[in-house]
Amino acid sequence: MPDATGLELIAQDLREADAESVLETIYFRDHGTLLVDADGAREVLARLRERGFSFLASLHGVDYYPEEPRLGVLYELLDMQRVDRLTVKARVHSEAPSIASVVDLFPTADHQEREVYDLFGVVFEGHPDLRRILMPEDYEGHPQRRDFPIGGEPVLFTYNEHTVPRYYE
Amino acid sequence: MTTPGISEYRRQEESITLAPIEQQLSGVTDGERHELLTINFGPHHPATHGVLRLLVQLEGEVVRDLSPIIGYLHTGIEKTCEDKSYWKVIPVIERMDYLAYYFNAMAFCGAVERLVGVEVPPRAQYLRVIHLELNRIMSHLFWLGTSALDLGAMSILWYCLREREQILDLFEMSSGQRMHTRYIQVGGVFEDIPPGFAEKLRQFTAKMPQRVEQYGAILNKNEIVLKRLCNTGIVDEQTLLGLGVTGPLLRATGNPWDLRKAAPYSSYDHFDFKIPVGSIGDNYDRYRVRLAEILESTKIIDQALDGLPEGPYITTDRKIALPPRHELATSMEALIHHFKLVTEGFRVPPGEIYYPIESPRGELGCFVRSDGSAKPARVHMRDPSFVNLQALRPMVLDGYIADLIATLAMLDPIIGGVDR
Amino acid sequence: MEVIRGPVQPGGDPLRARQLRARDMLRGLEGAELERYVEERVMTTTLERALNWARSNALFPATFGLACCAIEMITTVASRLDIARFGFEAFRASPRQADLLILSGRISIKMVPVIRRIYDQMLEPKWVIAMGACSSSMGVFNNYAITPADKFLPVDVHVPGCPPRPEALMHGILRVRALIQEQPNLGWRQRYGAEGTEETLTVPADRAPAAPREGEGPRA
Numbered sequence: 074m075p076d077a078t079g080l081e082l083i084a085q086d087l088r089e090a091d092a093e094s095v096l097e098t099i100y101f102r103d104h105g106t107l108l109v110d111a112d113g114a115r116e117v118l119a120r121l122r123e124r125g126f127s128f129l130a131s132l133h134g135v136d137y138y139p140e141e142p143r144l145g146v147l148y149e150l151l152d153m154q155r156v157d158r159l160t161v162k163a164r165v166h167s168e169a170p171s172i173a174s175v176v177d178l179f180p181t182a183d184h185q186e187r188e189v190y191d192l193f194g195v196v197f198e199g200h201p202d203l204r205r206i207l208m209p210e211d212y213e214g215h216p217q218r219r220d221f222p223i224g225g226e227p228v229l230f231t232y233n234e235h236t237v238p239r240y241y242e
Numbered sequence: 243m244t245t246p247g248i249s250e251y252r253r254q255e256e257s258i259t260l261a262p263i264e265q266q267l268s269g270v271t272d273g274e275r276h277e278l279l280t281i282n283f284g285p286h287h288p289a290t291h292g293v294l295r296l297l298v299q300l301e302g303e304v305v306r307d308l309s310p311i312i313g314y315l316h317t318g319i320e321k322t323c324e325d326k327s328y329w330k331v332i333p334v335i336e337r338m339d340y341l342a343y344y345f346n347a348m349a350f351c352g353a354v355e356r357l358v359g360v361e362v363p364p365r366a367q368y369l370r371v372i373h374l375e376l377n378r379i380m381s382h383l384f385w386l387g388t389s390a391l392d393l394g395a396m397s398i399l400w401y402c403l404r405e406r407e408q409i410l411d412l413f414e415m416s417s418g419q420r421m422h423t424r425y426i427q428v429g430g431v432f433e434d435i436p437p438g439f440a441e442k443l444r445q446f447t448a449k450m451p452q453r454v455e456q457y458g459a460i461l462n463k464n465e466i467v468l469k470r471l472c473n474t475g476i477v478d479e480q481t482l483l484g485l486g487v488t489g490p491l492l493r494a495t496g497n498p499w500d501l502r503k504a505a506p507y508s509s510y511d512h513f514d515f516k517i518p519v520g521s522i523g524d525n526y527d528r529y530r531v532r533l534a535e536i537l538e539s540t541k542i543i544d545q546a547l548d549g550l551p552e553g554p555y556i557t558t559d560r561k562i563a564l565p566p567r568h569e570l571a572t573s574m575e576a577l578i579h580h581f582k583l584v585t586e587g588f589r590v591p592p593g594e595i596y597y598p599i600e601s602p603r604g605e606l607g608c609f610v611r612s613d614g615s616a617k618p619a620r621v622h623m624r625d626p627s628f629v630n631l632q633a634l635r636p637m638v639l640d641g642y643i644a645d646l647i648a649t650l651a652m653l654d655p656i657i658g659g660v661d662r
Numbered sequence: 663m664e665v666i667r668g669p670v671q672p673g674g675d676p677l678r679a680r681q682l683r684a685r686d687m688l689r690g691l692e693g694a695e696l697e698r699y700v701e702e703r704v705m706t707t708t709l710e711r712a713l714n715w716a717r718s719n720a721l722f723p724a725t726f727g728l729a730c731c732a733i734e735m736i737t738t739v740a741s742r743l744d745i746a747r748f749g750f751e752a753f754r755a756s757p758r759q760a761d762l763l764i765l766s767g768r769i770s771i772k773m774v775p776v777i778r779r780i781y782d783q784m785l786e787p788k789w790v791i792a793m794g795a796c797s798s799s800m801g802v803f804n805n806y807a808i809t810p811a812d813k814f815l816p817v818d819v820h821v822p823g824c825p826p827r828p829e830a831l832m833h834g835i836l837r838v839r840a841l842i843q844e845q846p847n848l849g850w851r852q853r854y855g856a857e858g859t860e861e862t863l864t865v866p867a868d869r870a871p872a873a874p875r876e877g878e879g880p881r882a
Contacts, residue, residue, distance in 0.1 A: 127483070149607065285773065
């Protein structure tokens with residue numbers, strides 16, 4: 074794991090290339106996170122890939138409701154040589170959420186970006202086949218957002234089925 | 243061209259030409275490439291290991307394109323987790339990858355423990371290792387049985403499930419359930435192993451290497467297995483790494499990446515074990531790697547049982563773990579803690595954690611975001627089945643459709659983990 | 663007991679000939695002795711009952727696994743439990759050949775039309791077991807993605823558990839067997855719009871079934 078100093082060094086290098094790219098560094102429980110600008114996320118990931126973080130372990134979305142920018146896209150990077158892990162976090166606004174796709178850098182992002190699109194509604198620009206993956210194609214809404222109701226219904230038994238209108242039909 | 247010395251029949255056979263038929267067909271095909279046939283596999287198909295659906299483009303018998311369609315088992319578990327307090331998430335999250343339930347619980351509990359900053363007692367860590375490795379053997383046994391069934395071998399399923407029942411008996415002994423045991427808790431394990439468990443476990447681990455030898459005797463040099471697995475579904479290491487593939491699939495190409503060695507958790511660094519790797523990364527290597535992993539797991543279990551430390555099996559931090567039952571009758575404080583934990587659950591300091599472990603199928607990572615309340619704000623599982631499934635396309639492309647079944651079996655996707 | 667004797671015409675009534683042959687076999691038995699003889703050897707039933715008895719002991723379950731419960735379903739077939747003891751081991755991959763559908767796992771909204779189609783492809787008579795909490799009542803996952811089986815299928819037997827033990831599934835299958843023997847009437851599933859909905863290739867226009875209802879239940 075890169076320690077706090079190592080994280081700052083990485084952030085320093087990235088800022089030298091593009092001053093606006095890294096917004097914040099977070100070091101929490103021995104794990105480093107770079108909060109990056111959504112527009113520059115792709116470039117940051119490409120540079121980190123050159124630095125050895127060539128394995129994208131996971132890509133997932135987070136909803137920071139009610140903060141804005143609300144939706145987060147997290148990239149868990151792994152350096153298999155040095156056994157280092159680093160999280161890159163980009164926040165996008167819930168109005169027209171969009172971020173550049175990294176499928177050409179990390180082919181593994183294909184299904185995972187589709188999943189984030191499906192469950193959070195983040196549009197990945199440049200994704201070859203951005204469709205819903207888990208929910209039916211004609212589903213409306215993005216169920217993992219925090220303002221999406223969890224759904225479900227009371228279970229019907231013989232003792233309570235009369236409480237449901239027109240249960241006998 | 244005819245070879246001298248062959249029979250009249252063979253000569254006749256060689257003289258047959260398909261040219262007139264091809265001329266006839268040229269109207270409907272696009273010249274060199276024949277017309278592609280799109281067929282639909284699943285979601286209800288006995289060889290797809292669940293409700294996976296595959297759209298396959300065939301040219302004759304050769305697979306030219308393939309796209310998996312998933313989501314037929316999407317359960318919204320990640321959403322349900324946000325609605326439950328931390329300790330109630332464990333049984334829900336266990337049902338994701340339903341052949342590796344201890345691993346799901348371990349990934350989640352590990353993430354929460356790191357968020358809370360709680361120390362797990364050594365005995366609990368060892369007990370976890372014992373159960374995780376038993377689960378790994380169980381998962382590989384089930385994979386072996388059903389995969390062999392796909393290849394046409396029936397009896398191996400009976401043998402594998404016979405051993406699996408013994409593991410489930412052990413699970414039942416320590417936790418009271420066969421599947422989805424909820425044994426691993428935040429801060430330790432649910433209960434200490436009962437008397438008699440260790441003896442039964444030793445009997446099992448003593449027998450298991452023999453059993454693996456027997457499976458090997460049936461399958462390793464079996465003509466059908468060799469023909470169907472050797473040199474099929476080869477994908478090189480770099481492509482697999484790009485696709486994010488981990489676990490036995492990656493190790494079959496010769497890359498010894500295993501999180502138990504690379505980044506040990508739950509005191510895996512105390513044990514002496516090897517990581518089996520393959521050579522070229524074909525289906526046969528995948529099969530042999532998993533078979534060898536069963537043996538290594540039995541070694542780990544033996545060592546963990548030998549060195550099982552004394553001490554508490556769950557953390558003594560009463561803010562996290564339930565007090566022992568007998569304290570409830572005597573201690574007011576214990577009663578209050580019990581009440582608080584059962585009604586509200588414990589609160590977790592705000593933060594985000596990604597906690598990866600090595601599941602039977604690869605890197606199983608659990609991402610937990612806490613907003614300071616008693617319920618997680620986001621739980622995400624990076625399930626190896628979901629990621630590894632993307633490697634199916636490069637594996638089967640330009641191979642025979644019969645190899646697709648063998649490759650899918652050796653890929654070992656668990657649809658519960660794919661769709662979550 | 664009065665015995666009527668008479669010559670049998672060759673090529674005459676075959677039933678009459680058989681009757682007489684049967685009487686010949688009972689010759690020499692009289693009164694109580696004859697009654698005991700018949701009681702010991704002859705069993706009377708209706709054809710329907712005999713048919714149901716045969717059906718109930720030769721169920722062909724469909725090979726249809728959904729989630730965790732499918733693992734326990736396979737265990738039911740395998741070494742220790744061995745459902746072949748009861749004669750239900752012939753799992754069929756094609757719904758056309760199966761007459762018992764075991765819904766072993768959670769049913770997502772994406773899967774509902776598929777399952778209903780499989781059900782409609784099965785030929786009458788057919789029975790359904792909802793195995794486990796999820797397919798019975800959505801279980802622990804009471805959320806947006808899951809549907810209970812009762813919403814779109816008539817379920818004969820619910821097997822509780824999460825997942826149920828293989829013994830419980832076995833008990834469920836035996837309950838289906840008892841159901842077929844005791845209450846073979848399947849008319850109740852009209853309420854679910856599931857009577858006469860088998861999917862066939864050609865249906866005469868005058869009795870074509872309504873379009874398959876996908877995921878649409880009576881209570882939805």
